Amino acid sequence: MGILKLAVLASGGGSNLQAIIDNIEAGKLNAEIKVVISDVVDAYALTRAENHSIPNLHINPKEFANRQEYDIALGRMIQEYQVDLVVLAGYMLLVSPEFLQFFPNKVINIHPALLPAFPGLNAQEQAFNYGVKVAGCTVHFVDSGMDSGPIIAQRTVPVLEDDTADTLKKRILEQEHVLFSEVIDWIAEGRVNVEGRRVVIS
Ligand code: GRF
Numbered sequence: 001m002g003i004l005k006l007a008v009l010a011s012g013g014g015s016n017l018q019a020i021i022d023n024i025e026a027g028k029l030n031a032e033i034k035v036v037i038s039d040v041v042d043a044y045a046l047t048r049a050e051n052h053s054i055p056n057l058h059i060n061p062k063e064f065a066n067r068q069e070y071d072i073a074l075g076r077m078i079q080e081y082q083v084d085l086v087v088l089a090g091y092m093l094l095v096s097p098e099f100l101q102f103f104p105n106k107v108i109n110i111h112p113a114l115l116p117a118f119p120g121l122n123a124q125e126q127a128f129n130y131g132v133k134v135a136g137c138t139v140h141f142v143d144s145g146m147d148s149g150p151i152i153a154q155r156t157v158p159v160l161e162d163d164t165a166d167t168l169k170k171r172i173l174e175q176e177h178v179l180f181s182e183v184i185d186w187i188a189e190g191r192v193n194v195e196g197r198r199v200v201i202s
Contacts, residue, residue, distance in 0.1 A: 007035050010091055113137065115138040136172065
């Protein structure tokens, strides 16, 4: 496979986006980010893209009658960039089937917990408060449920005796930065196959 063309959607700080940019620039990842799009006008992720001369756009969900219309507009916008993969890197909105039909099996997300445990918001805090001894992160294909699509890969992070939710979150984030690029690299190499719920890496 040639260079993998990506669209990245991000709502926040974009440290996962930055890790992908850095790995591409270091020649460790055979990919190119064609566009970064955010639903949040002042998301720092957009500034990070700008700093690396990556096309970046804001699209305001409030300007659409409903989520489906927003998702269709977003899907069309991304389609113009002719990407191979859509990467949700801290994108805080659920995506609808209307969005996914543009990119079947081509949307991945990173979640800061070992799914299927602790889906949804504040996953690291949910896991910490539950008292798990092993936390971690998951990269998965996106379906229209919440953090429910087929799991591609996971990394574990031990919970230490003196951890707080914040220190744990920080160590999980470090692993997210490694895992996300690793998975994108496998996809770039054409090694990722979905067989029902199971994802097989060849
Ligand atoms: C990450 O913890 C990611 O797993 C979650 O949102 C956070 C985004 O962080 N979905 P960043 O914007 O990449 O720094």
